[in-house]
Each structure stands twice: as structure tokens, then as C-alpha cells.
Amino acid sequence: MTGNLKSVVESLIFVAETPLSLDRLVSILEEHERSDIRAALEELLADYEQSGRGIVLVEVAGGYQFRSRPEHADYLKRLSKTRPPKFGQSSLETLAIIAYRQPITRAEIEYLRGVDCGGILKTLLEKKLIKILGKKDVPGRPLIYGTTREFLELFSLKNLASLPTLKEIQDLAQPPVFEEQGELPLAVATGGGDTGE
């Protein structure tokens, strides 16, 4: 039973968002004795103590928590370095406007978004998701932007024509036509059809 209790305690500490104190464990595991829980916890601490495991069980902020072995920090940092581009909402919106309205100038994008987009355009250019297509034949000859092959790859699109249209997305949320017809009595098997108009 201690074996199973130890396993349960291990699960709880692993899943908890914050360090779990013995008191907290006791209140969660109400069907168990405090002394048994303490014993399970101590066994668990001993288990994790030995050898150079990658996960350590530490006592912190009045509770217990699993953490990665601090000596491995250099490796763990590489996790984030090889991280693919993560999009903020504003980048995504800008990218969406360019994708759907290309070729488009910065002024047009900013008109649609209502905010300055200089920084975001630069980032998107650096990430090669958009490119400069040329200059527009209007006074001032502003640069015009469009999406790249990398953009298509990011979204696994064959070509720009494979972009879903707005209508296609909106149709998903649209209730089917018949629900808009209001209340219509079903008359199939009614005995008492009393609407004698």
C-alpha cells in the first residue's frame, strides 16, 4: 500500500501547479494517515536522491516540486533556441492581411489594422514569410508586399489559391438555413390540426 501511496504522491507533486506541502497532501489524500503520507514522501525523496537523475525532487516554498537537474540548464536552453517562430496576435493579423490582400502597401496594411506596422513588417521580412514585390505605380512609389514560398510551407499550403476564403470560415459558424425559418409546426401525424384558416 505504501508503494501505491508513494506512486500517488509522485503523481500529485508532478501534476500540481505549485509546490505541494505535506499539509496539502494530507488534505487531498483524506483517506490516508498523515504518518503514511509522510513515509511515502520520504521514500520518494530518497528515490530521487540517488544517482544523477534528470528530474529532481526539491523542497521549495514550503512544499515539494519536481524540477529539472540544474546542471543540465545549458542543454535545456537549446530547447527554446530551436523554437520555431511563434506568432503574436499582431504579427498574425499583419500576415493575414498581406496574404489575403497582396500586393499591398504598408499604408494600406496600416489603414486596415489602424496601427503602425513597421516593426512587424521588418520581422516578417526577416523570417522570410513576406517579401517586397516591387513598387506601386502611384505617387511616392511605395513598396508593395506579398507572401513567400516559406509562408506557404509554414501553413502547408500548395499555393495561394488553397487559402480558405473568409466566407468558407464564416459558413462554418452559420446556422443552417432551416433554423432561421422560425417556428413551423410539423403536421405529419397530428390529429388535432386546429389552424383552420
Added chain:
Amino acid sequence: MTGNLKSVVESLIFVAETPLSLDRLVSILEEHERSDIRAALEELLADYEQSGRGIVLVEVAGGYQFRSRPEHADYLKRLSKTRPPKFGQSSLETLAIIAYRQPITRAEIEYLRGVDCGGILKTLLEKKLIKILGKKDVPGRPLIYGTTREFLELFSLKNLASLPTLKEIQDLAQPPVFEEQGELPLAVATGGGDTGE
């Protein structure tokens, strides 16, 4: 050295927010041989395999992830503030159809289910359980859908091939019983004794 590599791999999998694939491990641990990393990973899997530990190492969505032992779910529920994911029958049916038949269009799903699925598709898209794969090369170019990595993670599936096998239903398991169909007037139409055969 293998001992330390195993420990590093354990740390990496622990820290990563999503399942880590062998490929990803190899690219992060660039100074190590793929074969060594694989060996370390296998040792680690064997370690976690034995005994009823509270943390299990599972292969899911093409990678490896630490999870709590499912048998302890009842205890762990006491910890979490968030409600467990719950699926209605209609969401599950739609997901099942997409999972087994992808790439699939909305019209095909609706033909199979016999009901409108727009709302459900939208919800599944928002939950990232399905994604738009592009458009089908047929007239009208309808959108085609498929399941996501998050779908595999949610259902603890290694990959799509590990979906439960579809049963071929030959029959509804009832021997045909032929009752006398004699008197079965359809409510809409009068005229009596049609047998519908």
C-alpha cells in the same frame, strides 16, 4: 556517459511543453550520436516501465512525454481547478470520421453523419483538434480537414496508425425477423395496405 546522457534526455522531456521526438532530441543534442541518444531514450523508457511509478513516460503524437499514471486520475482530479475535457457524442463522431477518413470535406462528413456539422467543425478548429489541410481538387474546391498533433496528444495516441481498428459491421447482430407488415398505413398518405416491399 550514457548515464549522463540519459539524465539529460530525461530533463529535456520533462521540461518540454509538448512531446519531444527523437529527431528533435538529436538536433538539440548535436554533440551526441543519434544511436547513443536512442539508447539513452530506450533505457529511460525501460526505467519508467518497471514498477508502478506515479510518473509514466509515454510515446505520444510522434514524441515522448511524461504523464501522470492514468490509474491515479481520481486523486489528481482533486488538484485541478479546470474541468476535464468532455465530449458530446456529436463531437466524438465528427472527430472519429475526420480521424479515420482524412483528408475529408465537410460535405463528406455531413453525408456520413446525416447532420449539419458546421458548428462542430468550427469548435474543433478552435480547439485545434482539427485543421484545414487545404482545398480539394474537385469543382468548388471545398476545404479539406484533418486531425492535429493536439488531437493525438489529447487521446494519448502515438500516431494515426495507432487509432483503434475500425470494425467492419456486417450486420446489426439481429437475425432478420419478418413480421407481417400488413397494416402499416403511413401517416401522411391514406390508402392503406402497402407493405413497403
Added chain:
Amino acid sequence: MTNPQQESANLFDDSHGAGYNVRVEAFEGPLDLLLHLIRKNEVDIYDIPIAAITRQYLEYLELMKELNLDVAGDFLVMASTLLQIKSRLLLPVQADEEGGEEEEEDPRAELVRRLIEYQKYKEAAQQLEVLPLLGRDAFIRSCELPDLKELQPVDDTSDVELFELVEAFRRVLASIPVQTFHEVGSEQITIADRINDILSLLQERDGVTFEELFSEGTTRDYLIATFLAVLEICKLKMVKLTQNSSFGTIWITRAVLDAVDAREGEESP
């Protein structure tokens, strides 16, 4: 004299008793309901007695209405499909009489295929549900690791989905108070349109067949609207449905204003 309401109550009561209301909400759609009826009647799925099943199906829709449940259009589409199959079955089988060279497919065949296919995925859905579900059966680490704060979520592939891109665009457009991006909605066929169509047809002719009303349109909306239109004008006693048993075709004719026999009126509302 039959009272369809009582009949429907008896029909379901005998097998489900008080638990019936629960069943009502359990059906996921017309195919689910049909599977249930086939099981309940213990008939061979490959040889569905369409007349009986159709009658029970329609009675069920009526019950849904009595329980104030929404009768979704999908159920009505299936109702008209069943009625079409039924009337096709009633047509004299010409192929057979002419030697059976071109054997027509059983009108029920497609429905049977759909039912079997649907049943397959219904079971698959049940199997999905018992898999260890993340957040229900299994949990992952949820703590913020303070010494690794700078680490962002990682991913094997990009986390952005196409859907999010479109949603982002939609958000942008929604925030612009201009009509520039107005998109033309598809044509909608209303029940009123179809009622008018049917009534004007009946001005020209004495009667139309049920089938021909459905023959022009192939879209779902059209079928639903047509079916609802027929039901509506039946209910208003503007038309009468009759079936000539020797041919089995369902005819829609103008209702004669003078006293309709009450009994008949109830059997063909």
C-alpha cells in the same frame, strides 16, 4: 379512427417506458434514429421494411415536437428521403417486366450503405472516448519552472494553424466599419417561396405528385424547404395528400372547401 398521438405514445412506451425522454435527446441525427428503429423492430438492415420504419420515423418527429424539441432540418431531409424511397418502391418494377436486363438498384441500397457506414463511426467514437484522455485520465506537468522561465513553449512544428490566420483576418475586417468587404450571400430558398410554387402549380393543374415536387432541386435547403412547405400547407388544410393504392404515388391536390370527412381529415392531415 386512429389517434396518431396515442399511437406514437404506445409505440415507444412498450419498449422504453419512462426512460423515453432520455432516448429522445440521445439521437445524434436521422441516421442514429433510423438505426435505433431498425434495432427495435429487429429487422434485417439489408431489407428494411420502409413503410413501417418511415411511419415510426415520422411519429418520432411528431413526438419530438410534442416534447418541444427542435426538429432539426436534417431529420426532415431524411423524412423526405424515406418518403421518396417508399414511393419508388411502390412503383411497378418496369425492369423486371421487361425481362430484367437493366436491373435497377434497390431504392434502399444507398440508405443501407449510409447506415452501415454511420454505425462504424459511431462505434469508433465510442472507442475514442475510452482512450486515456489528457486532462481527464492523464495529466502533464503544469508547474512553471522558475529556473527555466525564459523557456518558451516548444514545438516540433509550428503552432500556427491556417484557421488562426483566417480568424486573424476576420478579426481585422470585423474591426473596420466599412462595407468594402461585403460578400454576397448565397441564394436562400424559403418555405414561403416553395408554398407559393406549390400553390401556383395547383392553380394550373389538379394535382402534383410528391416526387415531382422534389425532382427539380437537389440542394439540401431546397429539399428541406419543399418538405416543410408541404407539411405546412397540409396543416393549413389548403391541400390534401392522397395515395392511389394501385400505383402508390402520393398526390397533392387542392383541398375541397366543403366539409371534409372528419375521419379522413385526421388520417391525412
